[in-house]
Amino acid sequence: MFFRENGQFKSTYRADMQLLPIVQDRWFMLGVIALAFLAVPFVATDYLFLSIINPFLILTLAAIGLNLLVGYCGQISIGHAAFMAWGAYAAYNLVQRVPMLNFLVVLVLAGLIAALVGMFFGIPSLRIKGLYLAVATLAAQFFTDWIFARVKWFTNYAHSGSVSTAPVTLFDWTLDTPRDKYLFLLGVLIVFTLIAKNLTRGHLGRAWMATRDMDVAAEVIGIRPVYAKLTAFGVSSFYCGVAGALWGFLQLGSWEPLAFDLNLSFSLLFMIIIGGMGSILGSYLGAAFIVVLPIALNQIPRKIGVPLSTAMAANVEFMIFGSLIVLFLVLEPHGLARLWAIGKEKLRLWPFPH
């Protein structure tokens, strides 16, 4: 009844091609952004920022990156935490060795370094596909774990291999409170989401999707697979590199190579599978699912006054979390984003479904 595009006429190509063609959607999105910028900073507690919201924002960025590669270009990677590690260590070394750089420049450079590494590990994708490629990307993970644990130069010869960072300063703005970090992360995420959304709508995204759907056909219609696949690896690793730098500097503060281990790669992959492959919104929903749910599940028994032992609560958390993943995948194999889309379709017909 309310959610309907009746009477919204597009008289220019520009209007027809805008990001959110439906007026209600635009207002809704503006409302969400306004809420995020104006209300959340005043309502949320430090605990919420540090344990829930900030990790969610950073991992969403990483999930978008992985989604561009896996969801849009169809190249499976189970080593994407490695590119986050490259971003984090690149940023650490840039800050340590070239201290005059602005953090925004550091972020971009860290992303570019991660992109180069990503493209290098993407080369096998030109010859191998599917599960075989997944195994090849695993090499990126193990190589990265090894290099940052063993090559002392990258960790500035820290005696235990753990590096630590100073609070980030942007011009005169020191990001030391959880709220400052949140506002900065939110800004970065919005910019990168816009870029990602537009990339997927442009010729690059179309080339990726064509490659994903059928690479032989894509080649026939004039898309160079080398170009499509390597750009996907590059852009995807760029996103993960930036996310890794943010994860290190604004979330962890000090970290060891273990912070970017295979578990994180799997978590990222689960995020996009549960959220929805080939959907930017899915990256958001998936990240929220993976970040928030375990923590919430862990606290529920105590909240509702069920005295469970610590070990029992932890085990219950695993069991429920696991079953929810299975449940969601059974109910909607295309992820939470698809559920959202179905909901929207239903809304358009409501209250008079055919």
Add this chain to the structure above:
Amino acid sequence: MKGRLKGTLALAACAAAAFFATSGTALAQANEQFFPVLVYRTGAYAPNGVPWANGYVDYLKLVNARDGGINGVKITFEECETGYATDRGVECYERLKGKGPTGATTFQPLSTGITFALTDKSFTDHIPLITAGYGRADSVDGSVFGWNFPIGGTYWDAADILVQHVGKKLGGMDKLKGKKIALVYHDSPYGKEPIALLQERAKTLGYDLILLPVTHPGVEQKATWLQIRQQRPDFVFLWGWGVMNSTAIKEAVATGYPREKMYGVWWSGAEPDVLPAGDGAKGYNALVFLAPAGKGAVHADIVKYVYDKGQGTGKKDDIGEVLYNRGMVSAMFGVEAVRKAQEKFGKKPLTGEQVRWGLEHLEITPEMIRKLGMTGFMEPIHTSCENHEGAHAAMVETWDGKKWNVVPNSRYESDMKILEPMIRASAAKYAEEKKLPTRDCSKEDGA
């Protein structure tokens, strides 16, 4: 519908916010001192995490049941499961740091990785971190690490004491020249900590150091022990945790490496480390950190006041295990720090900042140890603003197939002439990296 959907969404968001928001709020103002308890009762390291947690919680319960709290201030506590994972540890920290009328007293994460992450936060949150027998070796320097207390010993102490012990076994430190020492270590900050000291010592003593990392969780060590078979080191130092320890001993049996020449750090010398290896573990050595296995007056009290009332955290039979005792002693540090700080600030709930004063003026004399019922389970401790460690001695114990026996005349103190400059240099580097201001201890000590 759109409106209603939005309403539902908003409601859900509010509910979620309220759900998490109440996590951080303080309970009603009460005469209570809140102790957060970070534990791991699940996961790969649970066999070692559980006895430690039981000892820790039992001691807190004992202080409440026997003494009615610390000078009348009741102890409250809440456990949070970290699973030995750094990110969950940090989440637990954030969840618990604001609880109780004055916030958390002190955190003891029992994980070097979590310690590294929390150290970062201690500078703004002002909650002391007690890392008895783990954590950063350079955090002894209280002028940089204002909130870390590696009370009783660090990994550099442990490594130094092991070198001294094997030197003595050979008949003099000069005999170490040309010998080969292999370090089999957990490939994490925990396992890497001792490397710097062992390398420093190798420079003057002239032994060869072979570094053999083992990846988490340490069940796959075939390649490591193949190298030991090839290189035949004269001694193996084991820096493992959890299942890695028992696996290493089993691999030593399979390789035919004599257990008598294996020396574990104090985290590789508890019952869960040797029992799975059965008879093969006989002759294996490890360091004793403060408390060996066994029972004293304090254990009798724990049985009487806690277990006989049905309040015990674990099984009665497990009281007195190595890690149980270590957890108990760790809890004692926190309690005694509060008691000390109460002398200055009054018998009321204290903030983390006040507890730090207590931790920096901790003086546990032999007389006090006797009163605590811990004779034989404690070294005298004396801390200050510059020295957050308080003691740096340890003993060596050997497993005879049934229990741990302390080797006679095996109490060593680490050589501070070597450690001191390393600690200062490393702390200074950390301060520079983090752009931290250092404290001037000479001005603060009287305060």
